[in-house]
Structures are given as structure tokens and as C-alpha cells.
Amino acid sequence: MAGDATTRRSDKDSDSEKSAGKASLLFWPVLVSLRDTIISSDSVMRRIIPGLAIVFIVILALFRAGELATEYTETEQSAQTTLSLMATVVANRLVAIEGTLPEVGFRTTLKRSLADSLPAGATSRSRIFLVADTNGKIAATAPAHPGLEGRPIADLLSPSQPLTVFGARAGVLPVPVDLGRGEGSEQFLATVHHLNGNLGMIAVLQPESAIFADWRDDLSANVTLFAGTALVLLAVIYGFFSQASRAEHADDMYAATRARIDTALTHGRCGLFDWDLSRGRMFWSSSLYELLGREPKDDILSFADVADITHPDDIDLLGLAEHLLETGETLVDETFRMRHADGSWIWLRARGEIQSEAGRAEPHLIGICIDITEQHKLAEKSRMADLRLRDAIETISEAFVLWNANNELVICNSNYQSLHNLPNAAVNPGTPYQDVMAAASNAEIAPQPVTVTQRGGAPEGSYEAQLEDRRWLQISERRTKDGGFVSVGTDITALKKHEEKLMLSEKRLKATVSDLQKSRQTLEYQARQLVEMADKYQEEKTRAEAANKAKSEFLANISHELRTPLNAIIGFSDIMTQEMFGPIGTERYNDYCKDIYSSGTYLLNVINDILDMSKIEAGRMSIDTEVVNAASVTDDASRIVTGAATEKNISVTTDVAENLMVHADKRALKQILLNLLANAVKFTSDSGVVALKAEPRGDKLRFEVTDTGIGISERDIERLAEPFVQVENQFTKTHQGSGLGLAIARSLVELHGGKLSIRSEVKKGTTVSFTLPLADS
Secondary structure, eight states: OHHHHHHHHHOOOOHHHHHHHHHHHHHHHHHHHHHHHHHHHHHHHHHHHHHHHHHHHHHHHHHHHHHHHHHHHHHHHHHHHHHHHHHHHHHHHHHHHGGGOOSTTHHHHHHHHHHHHSOTTTTGGGOEEEEEETTSBEEEEESOOTTTTTSBHHHHHOTTOHHHHHGGGGOOEEEEEOOSSSSOOEEEEEEEEEOSTTEEEEEEEEEHHHHTHHHHHHHHHHHHHHHHHHHHHHHHHHHHHHHHHHHHHHHHHHHHHHHHHHHHHHHTTEEEEEEETTTTEEEEOHHHHHHTTOOOOOOOEEHHHHHHTBOTTTOOHHHHHHHHHHHOOOEEEEEEEEEOTTSOEEEEEEEEEEEEOTTOOOEEEEEEEEEOHHHHHHHHHHHHHHHHHHHHHHHSSSEEEEEOTTSBEEEEOHHHHHHTTOOGGGGSTTOBHHHHHHHOSSOEEESOOOOHHHHHHOOSEEEEEEETTSOEEEEEEEEOTTSOEEEEEEEOHHHHHHHHHHHHHHHHHHHHHHHHHHHHHHHHHHHHHHHHHHHHHHHHHHHHHHHHHHHHHHHHHHHHHHHHHHHHHHHHHHHHHHTTTSOOSSHHHHHHHHHHHHHHHHHHHHHHHHHHHHHHHHTOOOOOOEEEEHHHHHHHHHHHHHHHHHHTTOEEEEEOOTTOEEEEOHHHHHHHHHHHHHHHHHTSOTTOEEEEEEEEETTEEEEEEEEOSSOOOHHHHHHHTSTTOOSSOTTTOOSOOOSOHHHHHHHHHHHTTOOOEEEEETTTEEEEEEEEEEEOO
């Protein structure tokens, strides 16, 4: 984009140049990636290249040594094959002419025949052919060796040599041979083939020095060439290593210098940039990356990369580039926002100058970016604080004005302006105090107008002043740290008027206080009377408690006294009913005896209930807990009430497991169940149902008696378990009873540490439940 600006400025770029620019931008990421790869691997390559060169030399040496070893083996095998073939050819030819050899001149003819039998070049490379007679003595040699003729071939090759024993089957073997030249034994490759007739054997020998002469020459040339090449490579390696060490040292110095600069820039919250305006590419220092919370990298940023993270409302980078290229300006000082990696905006101030490299017309904007986020925030906070201060001053109800050390106006609110009827021109900041007061149309008239001289030496404090319009102000003045004054004027006209009313109210208050003192004396007298009444109440309460205790003791005594004659009445009436001593006579007397028995029994039960209740209230009732079988007790209780239930055709059911054991007083538990079941049967209509069940609830056993009787209203449940309390009164009751059954049951349950609860619904039935501690089965 910046390049387009250059095009418009110069109007000299052709289409081919544009295509080349596009191609360079297309391949630029590849070149950058390749450059980064080379740079990142440069340090490693400096260390690896010398080692690689040495490894190359070693591998080359090993490879050439292997080749030479292979050539040595091949040369040896070739020599062995050649000797074996030549021996075979010559042996075959000699065998073919053996019959034509004359006895006279045998050796001469054999020598000539041997020479004729040799293939072309057979004696080259120092090969020697020896033919022995049947006695094993050498008869002919080729080439001629007179010193060997006549010697036993076994002495030459060793008597125990496999060659002389096995012949061609022994193949070609290395043997030490002394040719008698005075040079001692020399290592030869030899093969022996046995012949027929007058010929014993033929031996072909070739010294190893002749066989490997060419190989040794090749070895010397290779060693010389390898040594020279290795020395040259070592010299190159040394030069490379020396140069690499100097380059690494220079890189270290560069890295250290760059690290110091980056550290200084990072701690200074700033970073460097280099903007190629013609190509639209930009380089950032690592500190600038860190400033924006991004990973530092050496890549060249494109114009689009930078524009994407720049706030569009602050700066137009394209417009800036075009402006710089068109106008020729060289200095830049811009403030803008860039996006941080966490999404927030960072305020930066960029200051730079356009530079052009020698011999190149490509302008570069080089400069520094400084993080001014904190300064910007402080400036914004200062501006907001100033606005808040002005708003706060404006919203207060008092008149506010601030003067500097030169008695010039700094700031005032509209209340001050309206209080003194000041025109807008008089309240501009910097207006002297005299001009402000001269423009005021509602100045102070009492106690004294405040003059400049008085203001300068007046002590800090507050005073009241009356204005010309008869309003009153309370003026508070305080000196500021810079020598100025802040003044706050509060309209106290209403307070002044209220002050007059307070004077009148004070008189009325004094009269009221006098009345209150009289009322206080009356209240003190009444308090003394209340104390006396409280003492009397306490005495009466003590007497009532004593009377209640005496009543309980009396009931216990009278019940005991009544039980003895009642037992006699019940016993004798039972005897008379059963006619144990003979018939009574009239049937009516028998009915009377039954009435006497039932009435006495009922009265005895009432007296027993009264006696039990009096014992409980007197605190003389005690229980002895033991492990009791719940099923046994419930069966006994249900069996006792079965008779009364049968008369009303009421079904009494029990649902208690046989293995349930509880900690309880057996007699008390039985009485509780009897009282609850008796009440249930009593208040259940004919053909009703009474159910008794017990089930574990945690470490407790819950007993529950349910009936389908008349039920109890919600308001009567709370008082129903009180002694002598019945829902029906004496005039409306339809069932007999003293009202002690539930009270005794509740008291016995509480003595066991439990609680009796009642749930009931009128005309639907009642459920009475309580819990006792479970015992181990």
C-alpha cells in the first residue's frame, strides 16, 4: 500500500515492476523462513561441520582401505587362478609328448619341450616352471635356472609340503622358497601337478613381490593422495573453525549488546521499529513485541499485520505513509492505540525519522514507540477528577468560591454567582477579587464587607454576614497550601428565623420540664406500689404451690383410704353375684349385685388413677427399666381391652414383631398401652377399628395406637393430656371417665425419656404415638 503511494508520487513504475514486486511479496515468506532456519541452525552448524569433515575423512579412509583390501584379495585370487591354469596347460602338454622324449638327451629335449609347452607370457611377472623326474629331482626349468637343476624338488618346497604329496588337489599354496641366490627364503605362490611316465611332477612358482607389485604401487599412490587430501581438509577445517570461533564470539558480543539494549528498552516500556515505506514491511524489536504481550520473533511484519492491531480511530497508517511520501516530511510524532495480546488497548507514542540508505531510494521510517498507557490513564483520571470536582462543587447547595494566592478567581459554582448576582464575565478564572466584588449587586452589609486587605491577613475561621437583600450567610474560609483561600457560604436565613422560634420554644420547654418533674414524682410513687404488689404476688404463689402439694398428698391419702372399703364392696358383691353360699332369691337382687360390682370396680379404677396421678405430681412415682419384649406387653394389653371392644363389635389388631425388645418399666409400659387402647375403644363407634403397631425408628421403637373414633379438634389436642381435662363437659359428656388416662400415659412416657404426640381429625379418628429406646434382641 505504501508502495502505491510511491507510485503516485513518482509516476514512473511500470507493470513489470509491479509484477516483480508482487512476486517478491509472494516468495518473501519462503525466503524469511529459509533465512530463519539458517540463522537458527548457524551455531549448530559451526560445531557440526568440523566434526562432519573429520568423519568424512575417516569414512573415506575406511572406504579406500576396504577397496585396497578387496583389490589385494582379488589380485591374490587372480594369481592363484593363473598359476593353476598355466600348470594344468603345461602339464597336459608334457603328458602328451612324454612318450616321444628320448632317453639320450632327455634333459635337453625336456627343456626344449617345456619351453615349447609354455603359453605366451607364461614366464612374465617372475613365474618359474620346474619339471622333476620320477626321482623328484629337477630336470628342467623355465626360464633357465641352472642352479636349481638337479636339486630335489622336495628340498625346494619342503618334504612335508602338501603340494608334493597331493599335487593338483592341494591347489595353490604360499610357500617359502630359497632359489639359492644368496637372498634367503622368499615367499612364493606355488602349485604342483603330478605327471606320468618318466616325468614326476611339474611345479609353477611366482614370488608374492611380483604378484603384488602393482597393488603396492596403487597403495602408495592412494596413501599419498589421501594424506594430501586429509591435510588440505584439516587446514580448511582449522580455518573454518577459527573463522567460526571469531564469528561466534562476534555473535555473542552482538547478542549481549542486543540483550542489553532490549533489557533497557523493555524496562523503559519502549521498543524500536523500522518501517520500509516503499514495500509496506515493518521490523519490530523484541521489546516492542513484549510491550504488546506477544512472542518476540525476527519475522518482518506486513502492513496488514500492523494495521489489524492498530485502533482505526487513532491513526491511519496508509494515510500517514502517503503523507510522508508526498510531502517529504521526515519527522513523525504520533499517539495511538494498539491491541495487546490479552485484548486490551495499549497507548503508544511513536517518534521517528525517515532515513534512506546510501545508493538506495527506499525510505525507511526508523524510530521508537513508548508506552504512555499509564500517563494517558493518569491524564484521563486527572480530567475526570477535575470534571467530578466541578460537578461536585456545582451540585452542593452552598455557595463555593476558590481564590489563588494572588486573590484571583479560580473556580466558583452557580450558587455563588446567583447569590451575588454576578454576570458571566465576572466569574471567568483569573478575575481579580476586586473586580468580582465590584460586579456584585448583592454584597455583604454586616458585620463588615470583606476587603482585600482584610482577606490577606484575616485568620481562618467562619463568620456570619447579612446581605443587602436581608438574607443571612454563614461564611467559612480556609487557607489552601498554595496560599489561596477557599470560601463556602451557606444561606442560614431559615436558621435565623428558626432561632427566634427556638427562643419561644425554650420558654415552653421550661414549663414542660416543670410538668415532667411532677409526673416523675407520681411515677415513682406508682413504682413503689408495684413493688409491694409483686411481693404480695410472690407470697400468694408460694401459698398456692403449698396448697397444690397438700392437695396431691390429700388425694393420695384419701384414695388409699377409699380403696380398702371399695375392695370389700367389690369382693362381697362378686360373691353375691356368683352365689357362692347359695341362691339370693329374687333375680332383681342379682342385678343389684352386678351394678354394685361394676360401680365399685369403676370407682376403684378412678381412685387408682387419682392415686397414680398424685404420685406422679408429688414426684414419688419411679420406674425400673429392664429389657422388655414389646410383643408380649402389647398382646397382654390388647387382650385386656378385647372384652370391652367385643361388646361394641370393635376390631383390635396388633402389629408388633416378636423379636423387638425395649428398655422400659414393664408395668408402666403396659399401663400406657392399656390407657391408650381403652381410650381408643371408648371413643370409637360400634364396628370400628383400633390398631396397635410398633416399628423401629433408628435406635428407638415407635408405638402407635390408631382408631376410627370421633376424633379431636386441633384446639383441644394441646390441653387434652392435662390431668382431669375432658373435651366434653359434665352436661354434654356421653362417655364415663375421670380424664386422667392420657395424662398418666403422657407422664409415664416422659418418665421413660420419651414424648407422647397426638394427631387427630374430627369424625375420622385419632393416632397417639410415643417412642422408647430399643434394646438388643
